[in-house]
Amino acid sequence: MNTAAIQELARQLKIGDLVFIDVCAKPFKMVSDATASWTNHVGIVVQADGSAVVIAESTFPFSKRTSLDTFINRSTQGRVAVKRPRMSFTAEQTQAIVAAADKRMGILYDTGFDLYSRRQFCSRLVYEVLQEAVGLTVGEVENFATLLQHNPRAKLGFWRCWYFGWIPWQRRTVTPASMLRSAQVVNVYESNQNDMEVAC
Numbered sequence: 001m002n003t004a005a006i007q008e009l010a011r012q013l014k015i016g017d018l019v020f021i022d023v024c025a026k027p028f029k030m031v032s033d034a035t036a037s038w039t040n041h042v043g044i045v046v047q048a049d050g051s052a053v054v055i056a057e058s059t060f061p062f063s064k065r066t067s068l069d070t071f072i073n074r075s076t077q078g079r080v081a082v083k084r085p086r087m088s089f090t091a092e093q094t095q096a097i098v099a100a101a102d103k104r105m106g107i108l109y110d111t112g113f114d115l116y117s118r119r120q121f122c123s124r125l126v127y128e129v130l131q132e133a134v135g136l137t138v139g140e141v142e143n144f145a146t147l148l149q150h151n152p153r154a155k156l157g158f159w160r161c162w163y164f165g166w167i168p169w170q171r172r173t174v175t176p177a178s179m180l181r182s183a184q185v186v187n188v189y190e191s192n193q194n195d196m197e198v199a200c
Helices: 003-010 026-035 068-073 091-102 122-134 144-149 156-162 176-180
Strands: 018-023 041-049 052-057 064-067 075-085 185-190
Touching: 003 068, 018 026, 018 068, 018 176, 026 144, 026 156, 026 176, 041 064, 041 091, 041 122, 041 176, 052 068, 052 122, 064 068, 068 075, 075 176, 091 122, 122 176
Parallel strands: none
Antiparallel strands: 018 041, 018 075, 041 052, 052 064, 075 185
């Protein structure tokens, strides 16, 4: 996306919006493969002052706040989608979202994608912020076995190497793909997909 397009998008965003991108790094691409989805990373809007939009995200090495333009520019060909929770937030709920996100800043990234570890990963951060702040569940908690049953063509060889030979099949997680598909959110924006099918 060019600067003008990002600025136009920024004017539409609200605190609590979910922003999805496609990160080109190999582990993220394998998340896309495993979940049969183009998206592999998600953050949540925690500041929306016209053109000044800030995303809370869990990324390597630790969770942090990132400007909207920096966040989108990490995506392959600038591909982005924005989803908004169906429920409307009060001023108090909006403040609670920001506070819940702030509590999770500076936490090391969890490369094991374990929903119950001491560390953090992108979809877990967003999932927990919305649950804690407003009691809203966006995304599906599922174990690795169920997740990969949905996509039998997933490249298991990569994940066996990733987990040093043994995939923790019963480990519970939540994915960006399940959030993107959630019935609890509505579409705000999605990039034109016609020119997006390019290699990293």
